[in-house]
Amino acid sequence: MTFKTLARIGLVAIFGLGTLGAYADSIAPIQDYHYGQHLDVKKVVAIHDHNATACGVVVAEMDYLDSKGQPHSVQYENYATGACHDGG
Template sequence: MNTKAVYAACLFAALNICTLSARAEAEVTPQTYTYGTHLDIQKVVSLTQDTGPSCGIVNARLTYLDSQGKTQALNYSKFSDDCHEGN
């Protein structure tokens, strides 16, 4: 087997792994945070927030891996990152 074929097979395998992890993240049903929600966060994958007023409450989502390696998502409310005065 020549080296070009080996490199192509490795590239194809890497792309498939990336595609599977992206699909797994897209298929996660987010949980809505309430006071007392048990959080099992091993690693944060991403933090996003809705665009909103320059300063105010916005919806946000935390995507993370739990201690079992499963992708989880959590919706919550927070002050916008644009709030700088007194916060």
């Protein structure tokens, strides 16, 4: 590999990591969802829950982008059934 190739790879890696940090800084704090609350959801980015390891009401979290592309995170109660029938 030539020096130019290595320099290009290094620059791509550095700038790529910089954009990840900027995205992490732009995420809003987690808000609690209340029944009937309007959410402007354009795209769901991720859902975090404990359905596989719990039985009953658990707190789940949804990360999403609104219609303007701004990231948001909301937590809500969800009923998990993943571990309800472990005994047979």
